[in-house]
Amino acid sequence: MPVLPIDSKCAVRKCWAVFFLARHSIESTDRLQMTDYSKSMTFTGHRHIPIQRRNELYAKLKMAVKANYANGVRNFNCGMALGFDLLDAEVVLKVKAQHPDITLIAVVPFLRQCERWSDKDRRHYHALISQADKVVVLSEGYYNRCLLERNDYMLSHCVGVIAYYDGAKRGGTFYTCRKAVNMQLPVLNLY
Numbered sequence: 001m002p003v004l005p006i007d008s009k010c011a012v013r014k015c016w017a018v019f020f021l022a023r024h025s026i027e028s029t030d031r032l033q034m035t036d037y038s039k040s041m042t043f044t045g046h047r048h049i050p051i052q053r054r055n056e057l058y059a060k061l062k063m064a065v066k067a068n069y070a071n072g073v074r075n076f077n078c079g080m081a082l083g084f085d086l087l088d089a090e091v092v093l094k095v096k097a098q099h100p101d102i103t104l105i106a107v108v109p110f111l112r113q114c115e116r117w118s119d120k121d122r123r124h125y126h127a128l129i130s131q132a133d134k135v136v137v138l139s140e141g142y143y144n145r146c147l148l149e150r151n152d153y154m155l156s157h158c159v160g161v162i163a164y165y166d167g168a169k170r171g172g173t174f175y176t177c178r179k180a181v182n183m184q185l186p187v188l189n190l191y
Contacts, residue, residue, distance in 0.1 A: 035103075035134075035157075040075035041068050042154040044176040045084025045164030045190075054087070057164065060190045061091040064162050065102075069095065075103045077154040080113065080129060081147075082121060084164040089128045105157075106132040109150035110139040151176040160186040167191070 049057060065076065065088075076092045079085045089104060096102040106129050114125040129135060138153060139146050151172060155161070161180045165173045165187075180187050 035075060035105075037075070037157045038159055039073050040077060040105075040158040041073050042077040042158040042161050042176075042180075043079065043085060043088040043163070044151060044154075044161055044173050044180075045088070046166060046171075046173055047081060047083035049083055049087065049164070057084075057190060058087060058091060061088055061162070062095065064188055064190065065091055065095045068160075068162075069099055069102065073159075074101055075105055075158075077105045077107050077158055078132075079147075079150055079154060080106045080108050080125065082117065086124060086128060088162070089132070093128070093131050103133040104131070105134045105136065107150055107154050108135060108137045109146040110142045111137055147172055148175055152179070155180055155183060155185065158185065161188070163187050163189045163191070165189050165191055 068076075076088070078089045078092065080089065089106070092102060092104045096104065108129075114122045117125065136153070138150055155176065161177065163173065163177055165177050168174060177187050177189070
C-alpha cells in the first residue's frame with residue numbers, strides 16, 4: 001500500500017497519510033485539502049463504556065450526529081480507538097445510510113493500530129474502517145504521544161467536539177476536551 005507524506009507542520013515526528021475511499025481506492029491529497037473543516041466535528045471518549053450505558057450512549061450519539069447534520073455538519077472525525085471511538089463510527093455509518101453526504105473520516109495514529117487487540121475487536125475495527133470515506137494514517141509506527149498528536153490533528157480539523165468524558169483530570173479524553181476548550185471549540189459531553 002502506498003504511503004504519501006503530508007505537510008511537515010503535522011507533527012514533530014515524520015507524519016504520513018494514506019487516504020482511502022470506502023472500497024480502498026487511493027484518494028488524492030488534493031481531495032483532502034477540499035474537505036470543508038467548517039462542517040466537521042471530532043469525537044473523543046473513554047475506552048471503557050459500561051455495558052448498561054451502551055444503548056443509552058448509542059441513542060445520545062445518534063441524536064447528536066443528527067442534530068449536527070441538521071446544522072450543516074457533514075464530516076465526522078473518528079480516532080478509531082476501542083470504546084467510544086468505535087461506537088461513534090458505528091453511529092455515523094448508521095446515520096449515513098439516511099444521509100449519504102455524511103463523511104466518516106477515520107484518523108488513525110499509526111499503522112496497525114489494532115494489532116494487539118482481540119480477534120473480535122480487530123474484526124470490528126476492520127469492518128468499520130473499511131466503510132470509512134477517508135482514512136488518514138499519521139505515522140508508520142507507534143511512538144510516545146502519537147495518540148495525543150492524533151487528537152491534535154482532529155481538533156485542528158473541526159469546529160466542535162462530541163465527547164464521552166467522565167471529568168477525570170487525566171488521560172487522552174481529558175487532554176482533548178481541555179485543549180478543545182482552550183481553542184474555544186464547543187464540547188458536547190454525552191457522559
